[in-house]
Amino acid sequence: AAGGRMFLVANWKMNMTRDRIETYLDALERERLSSMLSGTRHQIALAPTHVYLQDLSREVLRRGLPVKIFAQDVSSRSEGAFTGEVSVRNVLDVGAVGSILGHSERRRYFQETDADVARKTSLCLQAGAIPLVCFGESREERDAGETLRVLRHQVAPIVEVVTKAFRENENIPVYLAYEPVWAIGSGKNASCSDIEEVISTVLEGFSWPVPPCILYGGSVNLENISSLAALENLAGLLVGSAWLDPETFLDSVRALS
Ligand code: PEP
Numbered sequence: 624a625a626g627g628r629m630f631l632v633a634n635w636k637m638n639m640t641r642d643r644i645e646t647y648l649d650a651l652e653r654e655r656l657s658s659m660l661s662g663t664r665h666q667i668a669l670a671p672t673h674v675y676l677q678d679l680s681r682e683v684l685r686r687g688l689p690v691k692i693f694a695q696d697v698s699s700r701s702e703g704a705f706t707g708e709v710s711v712r713n714v715l716d717v718g719a720v721g722s723i724l725g726h727s728e729r730r731r732y733f734q735e736t737d738a739d740v741a742r743k744t745s746l747c748l749q750a751g752a753i754p755l756v757c758f759g760e761s762r763e764e765r766d767a768g769e770t771l772r773v774l775r776h777q778v779a780p781i782v783e784v785v786t787k788a789f790r791e792n793e794n795i796p797v798y799l800a801y802e803p804v805w806a807i808g809s810g811k812n813a814s815c816s817d818i819e820e821v822i823s824t825v826l827e828g829f830s831w832p833v834p835p836c837i838l839y840g841g842s843v844n845l846e847n848i849s850s851l852a853a854l855e856n857l858a859g860l861l862v863g864s865a866w867l868d869p870e871t872f873l874d875s876v877r878a879l880s
Pocket of ligand 1: 807808809842861862
């Protein structure tokens with residue numbers, strides 16, 4: 624938001640390896656020492672696959688990097704006989720502070736429904752993990768003029784679980800990410816006016832007990848980052864491809880400083 628503090632999240636997806644993570648942290652550490660990173664007002668998070676959460680959390684602490692760790696997903700079950708699943712408690716246990724939820728790749732390739740995403744959101748809120756819930760329309764939906772209807776449909780179940788959780792704890796953090804499916808990894812970002820329209824629809828179209836912080840994601844790069852970040856109501860950016868490279872990530876933070 625126009626000169627304000629942004630939440631910058633790198634979604635590494637299924638891309639990194641131990642070697643590449645080390646190189647990434649080396650690059651961040653060099654910047655910490657040169658103070659650009661330690662002086663930033665922005666909040667930074669890295670989201671590796673589950674297997675790297677623990678090592679990454681430890682390394683970030685050891686190197687004194689001002690970086691939070693997020694999971695890319697958690698199970699919709701809290702615990703028990705669910706072979707292969709990873710719970711909210713598991714990711715918190717190894718140093719993550721929250722999780723991306725309902726990413727369009729999860730919805731599309733792994734058939735996650737709005738109800739699954741709402742359940743995951745509720746489990747995060749109960750456990751004290753920060754939910755970062757993704758929502759967004761497909762190209763066909765946008766072309767058919769269905770964007771706002773689809774988005775309301777995706778967000779409504781989240782409002783419901785947030786409202787329930789708020790009755791028990793008024794300090795719950797709620798983050799959403801508007802990620803149009805057609806903008807992810809395509810090189811085509813949504814326009815500033817589209818993003819503004821979506822943010823105000825989501826903020827004003829529901830009675831939120833606490834207003835959520837809304838991020839944008841979808842082909843953010845060094846060329847468009849400054850104009851996106853200037854959007855008044857935008858709380859941050861969720862970035863895939865561009866931030867697999869630590870130098871581009873650091874250049875982006877620099878561009879927003
Ligand atoms: C994403 O998948 O969360 C994302 C924003 O990807 P990209 O930046 O590559 O479009």
